[in-house]
Amino acid sequence: MQLLAQDGPVPHTLAPTRPRFGERVIDAISRDPLTVPHRTRNDAFIAAAFGALSLALALLVDHGRRPDALGWVLLAGSVVPLVWRRAYPGPVLLAVVACVGPYHALDNTHAAPVPASLLALYTVAVTARPLYTFFVGCLVIGVTLTIMFNVGTHEGLESLRTSGWILAVLVCGVDVRTYRRYIASVVGRAERAERTREEEAARRVAEERLRIARDLHDLLAHSITLIGVQTSVASHVLSVDPDRLDRAAIAKALDDIAETCRTARGELRTTLEVLRADGPDCDGPLPDLAALPQLVRTAGAELNLRTGDAPLTPAVAAAAYRIVQESLTNAVRHGGSGVRITVTVVRDGDALRVEVTDDGNAPAPVHGSGFGILGMRERARSVGGTLAAGPRGDVPGFEVAATLPLQPSEAAV
Structure with missing residues (x-):
């Protein structure tokens, strides 16, 4: 008061x-x-x-x-x-x-x-x-x-x-009834439009949650898997011959772990920035094909990258990056030590072709959650593409192949 x-x-x-x-x-x-x-x-x-x-x-x-x-x-x-x-x-x-x-x-x-x-x-x-x-x-x-x-x-x-008064009263009543039905239809359309807007907002929220969940899954699974492999390398060097310590190998493994942590921290901050309504601007866009060399080098894989001079759309580039990231994670997790991985990302006419293969030298099969391949298929479908994943037929190993269509104006090289 x-x-x-x-x-x-x-x-x-x-x-x-x-x-x-x-x-x-x-x-x-x-x-x-x-x-x-x-x-x-x-x-x-x-x-x-x-x-x-x-x-x-x-x-x-x-x-x-x-x-x-x-x-x-x-x-x-x-x-x-x-x-x-x-x-x-x-x-x-x-x-x-x-x-x-x-x-x-x-x-x-x-x-x-x-x-x-x-x-x-x-x-x-x-x-x-x-x-x-x-x-x-x-x-x-x-x-x-x-x-x-x-x-x-x-x-x-x-x-x-x-008797004209009777007719006038009846006409007046019918006219008022028509007016009320019109008002009811207007109110009904407004309510349906409001429900449609709420459903559309809920759908967008669900899609954004799914996108963030996929990004977090790809990012954390890849980073944690690489950190686990690099830690195993350092532990192996320390336990095999403690008297002849290979300091260079241990330093390289620790440097790779630190680099993986820095990369994961940056991507995690960028991914979660969308959840902060009052936060500062994002540090930058999500990683695209420009970040592939660093990603592949950290995983110890070979890269064949040919995308031409024309830029790709952010959606296609992000989908290709995440497909490669998840494929590397699965190869490192299931392929065993010393697995050889080859990554190929090339522009093929009006589509971007992404292939990730490994030689599959795992001593025993490792069963995962199954969400990795499902997430890769969802990413390919989100840009109108297709994805196939399965064992290689002629040689041991596993292969992931995705075809991501490009916009007609971007397909020419």
């Missing part, structure tokens, strides 16, 4: 404004009468108001035809059902007609039950289908004219002259 006093009063433009009378009327017209809250209570007040109007018409119009006791009962019977007019529009109209018909046949004040009758007709028109409303209107006009002509020719002609 003290803060509000210091800041001053709330500006008038920020204070909640009460809807204007016209806006409340339009809102009441736009709402579905069958779903509006407190409709029975509101209809009870409306019925009371129409009852008072009917009473005034019965007392003030045509003093020579004031209702008798039965007429008053019938007049009341034509007003009371209006309490449930929106809940049961058809039965309420039948009840009103059942009371109004004998009331007019007894030649009471004919103007008194007109408001209640027109309200019951309007309720049917605004809630029922137009064809149903048309038949109801014809039936009501026919019954009214029949009764009034039986009362007298003058009364019948007067009813025929004023």
